[in-house]
Amino acid sequence: MKKFLAALLALVMVLSLAACGGDKGGDTTPPPADSGNTDTQTPPADAGSGDKTAIKVIAAEYGQNTKQWWADFVTEFNGSHDDIDLTVEVVSWNDIYTVVNTRVANNDAPDILNIDVFADYVADDLLLPIQDCVSDETYAKFYDAFLEQSNIDGTIWAIPDLASARAMYYNKGILDAAGVEVPTTWDELKAACEKIKAYDSSIYPWGIDMTTDEGQAAFAYYIWNNGSDFTDASGNWTLNADANVEAIEYAIGLVKDGYTNSDPANETRYALQDLFGAGKLAMMIGPNSIPTYIADNYAKANTPAEEQIDYAFAAIPTNGSNASVSAGVMDRFMVFDNEDSEEKIEAIKEFFDFFYEDTRYSDWVLMEGFLPATSAGGEIVAKADESMAPWVDIVGSCKFYPTAKAEWADVKQGVIDVEQQALLGGSVKELLDTLQATIAG
Amino acid sequence: MSTKTPAAPAEAQELAKKAPRPSGSKKLLRKVEPYIWIAPSIILMAIFIVTPIVKVFQLSMSKVTRAGLVKGYNNFENFSKVLKSPAFALVLKNTIVWTIAVVVISTVLGFMLALVLNNKFRGRKVARAIVVFPWATTLVIQASAWNFIINKDYGTLNTLLMKIGLISAPVNWTPTPAAYFAWEIACGIFVTIPFVTFCVLSGLQSIDASYYEAATVDGAGYFQKLFSITLPLVKSSLTVATVLNIIYVFNSFPIIWTMTKGDPANHTDTLVTYLYKLAFYNGKQGEASAVSVIGFVILLACASVYMIYTLRKGDDDL
Structure with missing residues (x-):
């Protein structure tokens, strides 16, 4: 009888507390202030x-x-x-x-x-x-x-x-001071990063966002500018295509070489935009709304003109002679x-x-x-x-993005996971092979 | 008032007949009354606690489309998918580490803090009020503040250490997922300590000072008194605090979500953040419900062990 009573009490306790716990989480989840309205x-x-x-x-x-x-x-x-x-x-x-x-x-x-x-x-x-x-x-x-x-x-x-649409934003002041031309290819980008790093090691040359928020965008920038895609011409998934593996390995290489922000798996695009606006990041890929974002931040913080950065945008660098592709x-x-x-x-x-x-x-x-x-x-x-x-x-x-395909939601989370696993040392080829097998069956 | 007085004179009997007596309806009312009083709580619990939980159990065994339509039962397919996923084992391990680390360390520290606050000293009231602060602040704000402190680029910890000359360049305090998880655990401990402290403090204040006086007369030292008097007497408060903490910490969402969202690649996910991602980022509500049910069963097992253990020992010991 006591055991039964005990089990019953335990059930009631967990029921009520489980519900409380859930509520607590749900209430406080979404970060922006205007959420939920x-x-x-x-x-x-x-x-x-x-x-x-x-x-x-x-x-x-x-x-x-x-x-x-x-x-x-x-x-x-x-x-x-x-x-x-x-x-x-x-x-x-x-x-x-x-x-x-x-x-x-x-x-x-x-x-x-x-x-x-x-x-x-x-x-x-x-x-x-x-x-x-x-x-x-x-x-x-x-x-x-x-x-x-x-x-x-x-x-x-x-x-x-x-x-x-997205393009590459660059800080003119930093690039000039480091004696770097605006990079148009991946090789030039790497060389530019090296020079910027040599000029001032406290500046991040290149920004990468591989977070749960928008990691799929990074995947798209690199594979599209390596002449590849998520799918082939007939719409079949080609996530583990050689060009995709090469593209992601290049991006991960930039991180491993110390040319990027320190924590691409946790620093969202907004964190990068903040670093860029503060003159701590030399180049990043971002949307057309960045000027508005930076101007708003300057206005809010009353940033004096001499502390504001001088920047411009250019096409996203590509691998070799591939045409530059913007992500929409x-x-x-x-x-x-x-x-x-x-x-x-x-x-x-x-x-x-x-x-x-x-x-x-x-x-x-x-x-x-x-x-x-x-x-x-x-x-x-x-x-x-x-x-x-x-x-x-x-x-x-x-x-x-191929949003018309039913598997897109899985692909989106899948490529983010691949990027984050690769950042932790996983093999891009093996990870993409596994993802391709999961998605295409 | 009784109507069964056999020797009562006729007049009295007549009066007694006229007097109000507990009729059948009144008896019924008496029987029903307690249920009426508890009905509101039962109804509220049914609506706000039991219904969502039943719904989660239903969903965990149903095929749910990304648009939210339930397309019939699919037995335990959601469970088998979850259990087969390579991320699940990692997430479960994280959840156990998270719960044990936060609960154990915060209980030890909270207990020690309660002992300190139970002493009489100047400013004790202020100190007690300060301990409540972390508890009274929203967890999202707490977690954001911690994120701000440990950030490599603009964090206050680096700024402070550089100003006092301990470091010359900013240190990356979160170079690995394990480091990030450790910071999250630290934040979890920080916000959990006040709860333990106040539970233990209430227990400490109910201990009669004469026990300590007698022990002192008998020549007991500080630790003897601590282990032979204090600990046994606050055990009940400590047990309640621990069990509640296990459930709260296990289900805690805001700290991890605000600091890392479980990234990179589920290395800092716990079951709750994992199921949130499954439901609202991957659109897999069926699988998310299955994870929720698994968490529920784990907690139920923990709570049952505790309840059986304490009830067996009897209420006095509780």
Whole structure:
């Protein structure tokens, strides 16, 4: 009896404490201060009115201006569309996947979703082909290369809402002082690192981020600029291709030679951007938003002009004569299949027409310093902000992750793990062979 | 009030009939009353504790798509996938090292600190208040502060050591995953000590001073008193603190997540950070639930051993 009582008590104790422990973790997890906030932008008077066609949108929160931008958008849209009741829920990146998954599991999927991934929703037959939900005029606005990124088995499932591209940033002051030209090839890069190290050993010549956050980007930079890819032309995974092994060995070699930041497995891109802005890092690959990031940091810290760095960006160095490839990141709009009436599909088309109206769309892109996914938007953005013009060119030609493939999520975590194991001394070839065998079966 | 007084006069009987007596409904109410009082807690526990745990057990045996749809039971496939993964053994080992190191060291240090704080000295109240600080601060903030202290490039530890001339160039305090894990354990110990200290302190304060006086008269030394009087008498507080700590530390998430996210390559992951990655980075909610269930079973085993052990010895000894 006592044993039974003891076991029962133990069960109750663990049950309650396990729940407490879980809560503690969940509450305190996401690092940014604004995480966990969801905000529904809806005019209270109109909410839920019967005759109107309701459209529910879940949108990702890109930065501090996103919520206000959507709030203004909703007011403007509902003001000019008497028969549609639009609500937009802006959710932080930390929570958006959980929010969407919970809604889907409870049969309460949004009508339109703004997020980065889409293949998982296609795999569960949750989406409508996007061409059925966008007017022909709007559909014609997108760069073809962008639409192709959302192609699964010949159907386009999503349209891009914005993009960002990557390039190599370098500190002009450090490179000049060390007598180094801007490197364009891997050999030049290594030589440049050596000279910078000799000039001042307290400066990190090259920045590498192989963290859980964005290690897949490092993998992409090196393999793409070694003329290789995640897949072959017919879309089969080629993760252990010789050129990929060579590329990652080169990157790991830079770390082992002491040319990079000291802890690439734990220092995220933001840590690198901070080091770069502080003049402690000479070169790094980063997105087009870096100037905004650094300027904001200088403004916050009241950094005097003489302590601010003089920097520029150039193409990512490549191996030998390979063409330099920029990495693009793209987010999307997709429409959930909620057995919608024709009326609703028309309303959704209205939404997209309104959103992608050229001036409004370029305003959306400029709002958080991103790049446009439509050619007309590109022209307007390039005119509005001169510093954006070269980026608009880059984004039209950059490569993207193979997010349309169902295994991408596993590949992404897999290549990060390979990089981190290699940093600890593992053989790149063996690790990539194992990953290839796991992914391709 | 009784109605069964046989010798009562007729009048009295009449009165007694009119007086309120514990009728059937009142008896029922008395029986039910305790359950009504505990009902809110039972309902709350059912909603907030039992339901999520049942759900986790369900998910651990289901196929869950990346979009979050449950596609029926797949028996123990999630468990076999988790157990076959090469990372799992490493993560389990880390979890055991993490739990034992943090619990044992913080218990020893917390106990010693409690002994110090139990003495009468000037500023004792202030000292006690200061001990609470690490406990009262959010773990994420604590972990971020530790990260900031040990950072090679802008950390305060390097700055301090360079200023006082002990080192000439910044030292990388986290050159290996093991070093990083050791710092995480140090942070874990730092935030756990206050809890142990206060549990032990409450036990120490309940010890009657006459025991010590008698022991002193009999010529007992400090350590004799410590091991023969203090330790046996605070054993119950210490045991409770230890068991609670095992569960808290085992399930602790913020320190490791804030400092390393379990990187590099799971070398600093514990079961909780590992399952978080599985669920929210890899989209494998079924496998994540399986890891959660494994953790639950381990904790249940630990707690059962403790409960059986203490109950067998009887309440007095507890």
